[in-house]
Amino acid sequence: MERVRLLVFNAALGVLDYRVAERMTVEYGSVVVAPLGPRQVLGIVWEAERLSAQDVPASKLRPLLEVLPVPPLPAQLRRLIEWTADYYCAPLSSVARMALGSTAALRGGGTTTEYRLTGEEPKRMTPQRAAALDALQGEQGSIRELAELASVSEGVLRGMVGAGLLEPVMVDLDRPYPPARPDFAAPRLSEAQKEAADTFVAAVKDHAFAPFLLDGVTGSGKTECYFEAVAEALRLGRQVLVLLPEIALTENFLRRFEQRFGVAPILWHSSVKSSERRRAWRAIAHGEAQVVVGARSALFLPYASLGLIVVDEAHEVSFKQDDGVRYNARDVAVIRAKFEAIPVILASATPALESMQLAEAGVYRKIELPDRFGGAMLPEIEIIDLRKEVPERGRWLAPRLVEEMKDRLARGEQSLLFLNRRGYAPLTLCRHCGYRFQCPNCTAWLVEHRFSQRLACHHCGHEVPVPDACPECGTADCLVACGPGVERIADEVAEILPEARTALVTSDTMNTPEAIGDFVAKAEGGAINVIIGTQLVTKGYHFPELTLVGVIDADLGLEGGDLRAAERTYQQVAQVAGRAGRGEKPGEVLIQTRHPEASVIAALANGDRDAFYAAETESRRDAGAPPFGRWAAIIVSSEDQAEALSAARAIGGTAPNLPDMLVLGPAPAPLSLLRGRYRFRLLINARRSAELQKALRDWLEPLQFPRGVRVSIDIDPYSFV
Numbered sequence: 001m002e003r004v005r006l007l008v009f010n011a012a013l014g015v016l017d018y019r020v021a022e023r024m025t026v027e028y029g030s031v032v033v034a035p036l037g038p039r040q041v042l043g044i045v046w047e048a049e050r051l052s053a054q055d056v057p058a059s060k061l062r063p064l065l066e067v068l069p070v071p072p073l074p075a076q077l078r079r080l081i082e083w084t085a086d087y088y089c090a091p092l093s094s095v096a097r098m099a100l101g102s103t104a105a106l107r108g109g110g111t112t113t114e115y116r117l118t119g120e121e122p123k124r125m126t127p128q129r130a131a132a133l134d135a136l137q138g139e140q141g142s143i144r145e146l147a148e149l150a151s152v153s154e155g156v157l158r159g160m161v162g163a164g165l166l167e168p169v170m171v172d173l174d175r176p177y178p179p180a181r182p183d184f185a186a187p188r189l190s191e192a193q194k195e196a197a198d199t200f201v202a203a204v205k206d207h208a209f210a211p212f213l214l215d216g217v218t219g220s221g222k223t224e225c226y227f228e229a230v231a232e233a234l235r236l237g238r239q240v241l242v243l244l245p246e247i248a249l250t251e252n253f254l255r256r257f258e259q260r261f262g263v264a265p266i267l268w269h270s271s272v273k274s275s276e277r278r279r280a281w282r283a284i285a286h287g288e289a290q291v292v293v294g295a296r297s298a299l300f301l302p303y304a305s306l307g308l309i310v311v312d313e314a315h316e317v318s319f320k321q322d323d324g325v326r327y328n329a330r331d332v333a334v335i336r337a338k339f340e341a342i343p344v345i346l347a348s349a350t351p352a353l354e355s356m357q358l359a360e361a362g363v364y365r366k367i368e369l370p371d372r373f374g375g376a377m378l379p380e381i382e383i384i385d386l387r388k389e390v391p392e393r394g395r396w397l398a399p400r401l402v403e404e405m406k407d408r409l410a411r412g413e414q415s416l417l418f419l420n421r422r423g424y425a426p427l428t429l430c431r432h433c434g435y436r437f438q439c440p441n442c443t444a445w446l447v448e449h450r451f452s453q454r455l456a457c458h459h460c461g462h463e464v465p466v467p468d469a470c471p472e473c474g475t476a477d478c479l480v481a482c483g484p485g486v487e488r489i490a491d492e493v494a495e496i497l498p499e500a501r502t503a504l505v506t507s508d509t510m511n512t513p514e515a516i517g518d519f520v521a522k523a524e525g526g527a528i529n530v531i532i533g534t535q536l537v538t539k540g541y542h543f544p545e546l547t548l549v550g551v552i553d554a555d556l557g558l559e560g561g562d563l564r565a566a567e568r569t570y571q572q573v574a575q576v577a578g579r580a581g582r583g584e585k586p587g588e589v590l591i592q593t594r595h596p597e598a599s600v601i602a603a604l605a606n607g608d609r610d611a612f613y614a615a616e617t618e619s620r621r622d623a624g625a626p627p628f629g630r631w632a633a634i635i636v637s638s639e640d641q642a643e644a645l646s647a648a649r650a651i652g653g654t655a656p657n658l659p660d661m662l663v664l665g666p667a668p669a670p671l672s673l674l675r676g677r678y679r680f681r682l683l684i685n686a687r688r689s690a691e692l693q694k695a696l697r698d699w700l701e702p703l704q705f706p707r708g709v710r711v712s713i714d715i716d717p718y719s720f721v
């Protein structure tokens with residue numbers, strides 16, 4: 001090639017043409033450095049006919065500067081990038097950036113320097129040094145990573161290097177990973193498991209696109225089944241990607257993987273340190289990384305020879321990214337499998353309605369595991385009507401739930417209390433004047449956190465210490481906490497069962513792999529009597545002694561009237577209920593509610609999943625909601641309210657009038673102020689036949705807005721705030 005078209009990493013520039021310098025070889029997908037004015041940009045060589053660019057005569061083209069020493073992005077991945085940008089109306093370069101993941105890795109292998117403690121005693125001790133010595137035991141990383149870990153400045157650590165307290169270690173960036181062994185500890189599968197596993201194994205051998213919905217009740221051994229498919233891919237020398245919805249779950253997965261295959265898988269998520277990301281990215285691109293487990297960002301990496309994708313807990317909403325490129329990793333995983341011509345397994349005990357519908361329609365092949373493994377029974381589910389069984393004043397647990405917890409404690413069994421609300425109380429107000437603590441940057445109340453003694457906004461991170469007096473009327477000691485969060489439930493448990501050992505499981509307490517690992521080990525070893533947690537503990541875990549689950553407030557998720565509220569409530573409660581009775585002892589679930597008549601609560605109580613899905617499907621069909629119709633949102637925001645409003649009106653005023661598309665709004669978004677930006681929203685409801693993305697592009701592209709205005713499109717939105 002003499003002339004190349006580049007997708008450059010600058011959304012404003014997009015596509016530019018260059019000349020290939022002499023003695024330089026490039027291919028489609030090569031990652032290159034090109035001159036741009038006095039600066040340099042990174043770009044990917046793309047098929048010229050697939051990207052339109054301004055026509056520049058050959059004589060005016062500038063030569064490329066460098067081809068980076070990494071394998072070219074494969075064609076299948078380039079097609080996936082195009083598809084994603086097109087479907088989600090996102091800039092190509094923003095999507096492509098997700099494939100590069102670690103820019104440092106592009107510079108090739110070699111070595112990097114990390115630091116660790118030497119074990120020397122400091123001659124001069126300062127509080128910062130003491131903190132660092134304490135926090136960095138057994139750690140190794142760059143100065144920046146260690147500074148973050150120890151919460152001290154980089155200067156303090158450099159001083160410690162000088163004083164011989166920290167020593168440099170050379171790390172080989174491309175040191176190989178130990179190989180996973182497909183037959184290390186193969187389990188004996190039940191009949192149903194074997195049938196499922198055989199189907200997956202055959203599909204991996206086939207090397208053809210094959211989407212599966214693995215629909216198995218909680219505790220049926222879905223993981224064991226898809227592990228057989230992983231083993232087959234390993235035997236064939238092909239790579240596997242396992243997507244999990246949360247970083248917290250990777251810890252648990254890692255241990256099970258290690259037990260099955262003899263080594264840990266390769267992790268990919270935002271908390272993996274930079275030298276490890278660099279190593280992982282290079283191994284992935286060179287085909288040496290065998291099994292990668294990660295959060296959704298692992299989906300766009302440049303696997304050299306992918307053989308299987310698994311999306312575990314595939315119903316989870318966290319697969320939907322709500323900033324930057326607003327894509328749904330579950331859906332894009334299926335598309336990637338299509339481009340790669342490989343099987344993809346969506347595993348869940350509570351599949352999304354969309355996935356169920358695709359299975360009904362024959363697009364996905366449904367594989368069912370209707371029973372728990374090892375003869376364990378699904379738990380008994382009972383309703384506590386909070387209007388009749390009233391908790392004591394100032395408490396949140398109904399007497400029956402308390403009795404059952406006491407009973408479990410006496411028998412040495414575990415209880416789990418679920419409330420999807422972090423902190424101590426969701427709202428704090430002044431008893432004297434009624435003042436409510438609100439976030440200055442968002443339409444949201446500040447949530448009290450007793451452990452950190454702060455009021456925090458869960459949207460933007462704004463925090464203030466809990467004041468002694470009301471900031472409005474100045475009265476001292478007049479603040480009251482309204483409603484419960486998990487910390488408050490933990491307090492209540494401490495009062496009711498003072499001798500119980502409890503664990504509080506939220507993203508505030510389980511914020512490192514060590515903390516999660518520690519919790520899982522304790523819970524498995526029976527060192528915990530009562531677990532109190534948010535949605536973080538609802539799925540994935542297997543504690544054989546856990547026999548009682550209490551749902552503190554099943555109505556919480558039904559507030560707000562979100563399109564998927566009922567479905568989400570069903571999934572969350574069914575998942576948390578699924579933690580009970582997984583071992584030999586039977587499980588019991590108590591659901592506290594004020595609306596026992598709501599169809600979702602009734603379906604949970606009767607264990608009638610089919611009835612719930614059928615009713616929910618009909619109401620979606622009536623509403624033209626997914627999967628029968630489609631939604632898209634346009635969110636307009638600015639720090640200036642008037643500017644945001646006028647931009648939103650301009651968009652509303654030019655809305656196309658199409659027979660298969662209905663435009664609602666603009667209206668202030670429910671979260672009308674977020675991180676200091678005022679937000680307005682338009683909702684589009686389209687028939688499946690509509691050319692939604694094209695209509696949106698034709699509509700929005702000609703419009704111009706002031707610089708401070710941001711307009712983002714959300715296709716198939718999950719969040720309606």
Ligand SMILES: Nc1ncnc2c1ncn2[C@@H]1O[C@H](COP(=O)(O)OP(=O)(O)OP(=O)(O)O)[C@@H](O)[C@H]1O
Binds near residue numbers: 187216220348540
């Ligand atoms: N064939 C088997 N041999 C031995 N143990 C098994 C087998 N199948 C499943 N198990 C064990 O049963 C438990 C439940 O399995 P697993 O966690 O895979 O279920 P799951 O279907 O993923 O459940 P959930 O959806 O609730 O997370 C695990 O401890 C697992 O190791």
Ligand SMILES: [Zn+2]
Binds near residue numbers: 439440442460461462
């Ligand atoms: Zn805020």
